[in-house]
Amino acid sequence: MSLVTVGTMAFDAIETPFGKTDKIIGGSATYVAWVASQFYTPIKQVSIIGGDFPEEEIRALEEKGVDFEGVEVVKDQKSFFWSGKYHMDMNTRDTLVTDLNVLEHFNPQLPESYQDCSYLMLGNLAPDVQMSVINQLKNKPKLILLDTMNFWMDIAMDALLQTLKLVDVIIINDSEARQLSEEYSLVKAAQKIHAMGPKFVVIKKGEHGALLFYENRVFSAPALPLEEVFDPTGAGDCFAGGFVGHLAKTGDISFENMKKAVIVGSAMASFCVEKFGTERLKEINKEIIQERIKAFEDLASFNTINL
Amino acid sequence: MSLVTVGTMAFDAIETPFGKTDKIIGGSATYVAWVASQFYTPIKQVSIIGGDFPEEEIRALEEKGVDFEGVEVVKDQKSFFWSGKYHMDMNTRDTLVTDLNVLEHFNPQLPESYQDCSYLMLGNLAPDVQMSVINQLKNKPKLILLDTMNFWMDIAMDALLQTLKLVDVIIINDSEARQLSEEYSLVKAAQKIHAMGPKFVVIKKGEHGALLFYENRVFSAPALPLEEVFDPTGAGDCFAGGFVGHLAKTGDISFENMKKAVIVGSAMASFCVEKFGTERLKEINKEIIQERIKAFEDLASFNTINL
Numbered sequence: 001m002s003l004v005t006v007g008t009m010a011f012d013a014i015e016t017p018f019g020k021t022d023k024i025i026g027g028s029a030t031y032v033a034w035v036a037s038q039f040y041t042p043i044k045q046v047s048i049i050g051g052d053f054p055e056e057e058i059r060a061l062e063e064k065g066v067d068f069e070g071v072e073v074v075k076d077q078k079s080f081f082w083s084g085k086y087h088m089d090m091n092t093r094d095t096l097v098t099d100l101n102v103l104e105h106f107n108p109q110l111p112e113s114y115q116d117c118s119y120l121m122l123g124n125l126a127p128d129v130q131m132s133v134i135n136q137l138k139n140k141p142k143l144i145l146l147d148t149m150n151f152w153m154d155i156a157m158d159a160l161l162q163t164l165k166l167v168d169v170i171i172i173n174d175s176e177a178r179q180l181s182e183e184y185s186l187v188k189a190a191q192k193i194h195a196m197g198p199k200f201v202v203i204k205k206g207e208h209g210a211l212l213f214y215e216n217r218v219f220s221a222p223a224l225p226l227e228e229v230f231d232p233t234g235a236g237d238c239f240a241g242g243f244v245g246h247l248a249k250t251g252d253i254s255f256e257n258m259k260k261a262v263i264v265g266s267a268m269a270s271f272c273v274e275k276f277g278t279e280r281l282k283e284i285n286k287e288i289i290q291e292r293i294k295a296f297e298d299l300a301s302f303n304t305i306n307l
Numbered sequence: 308m309s310l311v312t313v314g315t316m317a318f319d320a321i322e323t324p325f326g327k328t329d330k331i332i333g334g335s336a337t338y339v340a341w342v343a344s345q346f347y348t349p350i351k352q353v354s355i356i357g358g359d360f361p362e363e364e365i366r367a368l369e370e371k372g373v374d375f376e377g378v379e380v381v382k383d384q385k386s387f388f389w390s391g392k393y394h395m396d397m398n399t400r401d402t403l404v405t406d407l408n409v410l411e412h413f414n415p416q417l418p419e420s421y422q423d424c425s426y427l428m429l430g431n432l433a434p435d436v437q438m439s440v441i442n443q444l445k446n447k448p449k450l451i452l453l454d455t456m457n458f459w460m461d462i463a464m465d466a467l468l469q470t471l472k473l474v475d476v477i478i479i480n481d482s483e484a485r486q487l488s489e490e491y492s493l494v495k496a497a498q499k500i501h502a503m504g505p506k507f508v509v510i511k512k513g514e515h516g517a518l519l520f521y522e523n524r525v526f527s528a529p530a531l532p533l534e535e536v537f538d539p540t541g542a543g544d545c546f547a548g549g550f551v552g553h554l555a556k557t558g559d560i561s562f563e564n565m566k567k568a569v570i571v572g573s574a575m576a577s578f579c580v581e582k583f584g585t586e587r588l589k590e591i592n593k594e595i596i597q598e599r600i601k602a603f604e605d606l607a608s609f610n611t612i613n614l
Contacts, residue, residue: 039614088491184395187534208515211532220606222527225518227494246612259609290614299527300607302566305553307346307597 002067002116003248004141005032006046006133007123007237008103009053009071010080013096014276016231017088024277025057027080028123028147031234033066034281035241035268036121038289040248041065044114046133048106051075060282069111074102090229091206110136119248121240122146122167127159134166143253145169146198147240153179161196168253170198171240177203186211187218200258204239206232212262214255221262222300224270224292231276235269238281242268267292309374309423310555311448312339313353313440314430314544315410316360316378317387320403321583323538324395331584332364334387335430335454338541340373341588342548342575343428345596347555348372351421353440355413358382367589376418381409397536398513417443426555428547429453429474434466441473450560452476453505454547460486468503475560477505478547484510493518494525507565511546513539519569521562528569529607531577531599538583542576545588549575574599 007029083097181189190213243265314336488496497520550572
């Protein structure tokens with residue numbers, strides 16, 4: 001069995017109130033791979049890159065147990081590039097540049113060796129691309145997880161709704177949940193999104209934590225209160241990577257274990273924002289992660305209250 | 308020993324996306340009294356009302372164990388009146404009318420029988436009024452708690468800072484914490500507010516729960532995800548009432564018990580918003596409250612994670 005992740009591998013240029021980067025490595029599948037490989041291997045990557053994507057970044061991920069057979073390399077083109085600027089609250093950002101480059105004609109072909117997929121993590125991409133990967137799998141994976149964004153709701157809602165019918169877990173943020181459901185209350189939003197297909201609805205709320213909805217049950221995970229959020233880019237992907245990495249590692253997709261997966265995802269996101277890009281993710285190890293998870297346990301726990 | 312609460316007893320007229328009220332009973336001390344008396348009595352009230360405040364409302368609270376000796380009645384004047392309109396997100400509201408009436412010359416005189424005060428809950432009022440109550444107590448209470456709002460930071464910051472030096476617990480919302488500290492990060496805000504006096508800093512985040520800061524420790528409490536917030540008026544006062552009520556009942560002001568107090572406060576706030584004004588608070592009892600607290604325990608709990 002394997003964990004297959006689909007998404008972008010790209011360059012980002014980021015400006016935050018704390019500083020500014022040149023072109024650095026980014027992309028949803030890059031973040032997911034760095035994080036999920038802390039918990040489970042092999043990670044079988046599905047993506048597309050240009051000839052400009054650094055060989056040493058690929059080697060570094062391969063050393064972590066990430067398989068690149070499903071990553072198409074278009075030598076004479078450039079990798080996807082995104083540039084954005086965050087405002088003081090770090091929840092709003094302006095996109096400055098989006099150069100699709102290789103992504104414009106991304107039509108992933110799943111290698112035969114990826115057919116052992118048990119966990120399929122569909123990163124934020126066009127819904128018909130996400131759907132095409134699902135359709136190429138001969139056996140239904142144990143769990144299909146999907147991330148998406150407002151942009152696809154604006155321009156490809158029908159394709160998104162078709163894809164959602166095949167998905168077990170959706171991982172989106174609060175504004176995306178509101179747009180998808182046309183409900184302001186997140187409880188009502190989750191109910192409507194359940195009805196679209198996903199049994200599990202995960203709603204990320206940035207500095208306010210995350211909610212996990214399943215049937216009529218809810219779990220609320222805190223976010224770690226931080227002195228500074230240095231760069232939020234990739235935090236959502238790191239959440240997804242930790243979430244699916246924990247599930248693949250444990251092989252347990254019960255609600256109780258999904259709660260733990262939300263905590264692991266939240267912990268991984270909390271590392272991501274401490275430095276620019278993937279920098280912090282390359283420094284951490286199992287001990288540091290376990291310590292951070294303990295901080296979440298301390299943060300949220302209280303003794304039973306009997307009146 | 309007793310729990311002394313200082314604040315307004317007033318009329319409100321409220322408009323929300325779900326409906327509109329005529330003049331109904333409100334005021335911070337009214338909410339605190341309804342809630343705290345579920346946990347502890349006597350509640351010794353300090354407030355001021357006009358001749359128009361309904362006798363039956365006073366009787367109803369007296370039956371719950373609320374003492375009115377410290378409530379001044381100005382027969383030929385009107386009670387404080389506030390009218391406001393909430394927007395769809397329920398986090399922003401417009402004040403339509405503020406008639407200070409009796410509140411304009413509020414200069415509370417603490418009755419001799421209130422000198423047994425162990426817990427002093429200073430509701431949102433002019434800081435010099437809050438200070439005057441502290442100064443009238445011959446013995447320092449076990450715990451002094453204070454609520455305030457942006458308005459006092461705008462017009463009476465010096466008096467507020469003087470008062471805060473005498474306070475053990477401050478209970479404010481996130482925007483107030485940011486204004487008071489001039490810090491965007493709530494972690495940094497709490498550090499600065501600690502330095503102003505309060506050992507415990509409670510920051511309420513509405514639908515996102517609450518944070519409790521003490522020394523270098525933090526506790527994050529969830530808010531109950533609700534299908535509808537019907538009327539948020541008084542939710543903050545109910546939080547304070549549940550918080551201080553639990554502490555007075557248990558007589559334990561450790562960080563561990565303060566965490567429980569945050570959960571009790573959050574549970575009481577979750578009732579408040581279900582109906583207009585104090586309506587829902589008059590219906591609930593110990594069993595219903597215990598069930599709601601259990602819902603918070605379920606909402607936030609997860610098993611230990613070992614990597």
